[in-house]
Amino acid sequence: MRQWCIVNPGDEGELRLVEAAIPEPPPASVRVRTAAIGVNRADVLQLRGLYPAPEGAPADVPGLEFSGVIAAVGEGVSRWRVGDRVMGLVPGGAYSESLVVPAAECLPVPEGMDLVIAAAVPEPFLTAWRALDQVLALRAGECVVVRPGTAAVGQAAAQLARWMGAHVIATSRNSQRLAQIEPEPDCWRLTEGDDAERSQVLADLGRDGADALLDMLGGGGAMRFGLRLLRPGGRYVGLGLMAGAKEELSLARLLGHGLSLAFMTMRRMPPEQRVRLIWDAEHRLWPALDRGDLVPAACSVYPFERAPDALEQLRAGGPPGRVLLRPAED
Secondary structure, three states, X not given: OEEEEEEOOOOOOEEEEEEOOOOOOOOOEEEEEEEEEEXXXXXXXXXXXOOOOOOOOOOOOOOOEEEEEEEEEOOOOOOOOOOOEEEEEOOOOOOEOEEEEEHHHEEEOOOOOOOOHHHHXXXXXXXXXXXXXXXXXXXXXXXXXXXXXXXXXXXXXXXXXXXXXXXXXXXXXXXXXXHOOOOXXXXXXXXXXXXXXXXXXXXXXXXXXXXXXXXXXXXXXXXXHHHOOEEEEEEEEEOOOOOEOOOOOOHHHHHHHOOEEEXXXXXXXXXXXXXXXXXXXXXXXXXXXXXXXXXOOOEEEEEHHHHXXXXXXXXXXXXXXXXXXXXXXX
């Protein structure tokens, strides 16, 4: 089989296509022949040497999500059979034509969903679900701000929050990118900016602030602005550092307003926690995906051989949506 490996991670890092042995699944695992691979910002960071793989994951093979068909089943696996369509998350190594995955961490592809497009589901929807349900404990009737709304996780979070009965304000500095999102939810607005825009948002809310904030922007002043959209007692969860890794905050304001701050990452979740998340998502979210109540973002699909081009599209900030790699069919 072929896989993409990172050579010389750093500013001069590059991807190299190499031949590797087809892995055999150990007990409680399956081997998946990949139909598509999600391309994520974490892959760009890993190529630059800024996001090393966790212990146990391939250090030089990027890729966090996949869809495909089970090609072999390890000892003790009873749920899955050869030929089953699955998708899922891995801590690394997905840029391969075949990969081994713990059986308990595979998710079924809904019957009506295209197998390639299924690779656009795991990272954004599982990340957004964990943030909204398990960290923010979002409830029906509350208001949540999602920043930026054009990111894949942001699009999934906006859908999920509405499905959970919440009001959503999704922000972006780029109104054109918001307009390119399909389907365009009626609750998405351009809100990122100065105090006048903040005041208009709060007036539209008809309240003293949002209940929750899901933030992928991080520092550089963006976090301070976002926190000012929260009402007293509001909850914040940080998922990324797109605007910067440093921020100066007033602890007195956080304390005085009773704000709750949390941060999370998916890649370094302990396996047992990841299995619980996957079980919960399958039983609570997957029926909505099956019905079409939740839909993956629009996708740009690249041949497997063009992985460097796919990463460059993501790095350059192309149209909103997902970027996928598609190995050739047998």
